[in-house]
Amino acid sequence: QVQLVESGGGLVQPGGSLRLSCAASGIFFSLYTMGWYRQAPGKQRELVAQITRDGSTNYGDSVKGRFTISTDNTRNTVYLQMNSLKPEDTAVYYCNANRPGYSRDGQGTQVTVSS
Numbered sequence: 528q529v530q531l532v533e534s535g536g537g538l539v540q541p542g543g544s545l546r547l548s549c550a551a552s553g554i555f556f557s558l559y560t561m562g563w564y565r566q567a568p569g570k571q572r573e574l575v576a577q578i579t580r581d582g583s584t585n586y587g588d589s590v591k592g593r594f595t596i597s598t599d600n601t602r603n604t605v606y607l608q609m610n611s612l613k614p615e616d617t618a619v620y621y622c623n624a625n626r627p628g629y630s631r632d633g634q635g636t637q638v639t640v641s642s
Contacts, residue, residue, distance in 0.1 A: 529553040529631050531622045536636030539612055543640070547607040549622030549633055556603040559626050563596065563607045565618035565638075575620065576607060589615070612640045 535547040547563065562577035576596035577585045584596055595608040605622060617640050622633040 529624065531624060531631060531633030533620065533622045533633045533636040536620060536638045538639045538641065540642050541612060541614060541640055543612050544608070544610045545612065545638060547609070547620055547622075547636060547638075549605045549607075551603045551605070551622075551624060554603075554624055556598075556624075557600050559624045561596075561598060561605040562623045562625070563605075563620055564623055564632070565616075565620045567615075567618040570618075572621075578605065609638070612638075614640045616640050 530552045532550045560579045563575040566572040574587050578596045593611045598605045619635040621635045
């Protein structure tokens, strides 16, 4: 049974940092593209960052230069380091695991950027 469990969300002031973690189980972690998506109230879900099996990364335009995705294959965990946070980064952040024909999200973690 595939499980993706996110942690690390919370309330942070503008300009601050957070690190999200997503622990995966029930999958051969290294065979998947791992990613983070987010959805704010009234807005469409958007890609934040992805990292492929070979380590290539892809970022949404709004987070380039501020966010960094990484993995620890020994812990089956994917991280999202978020720096210089802005109020518009406020959203529920979802971890995602995908490969051809399969995609799975975690339950989500709330990130709120506010003074």
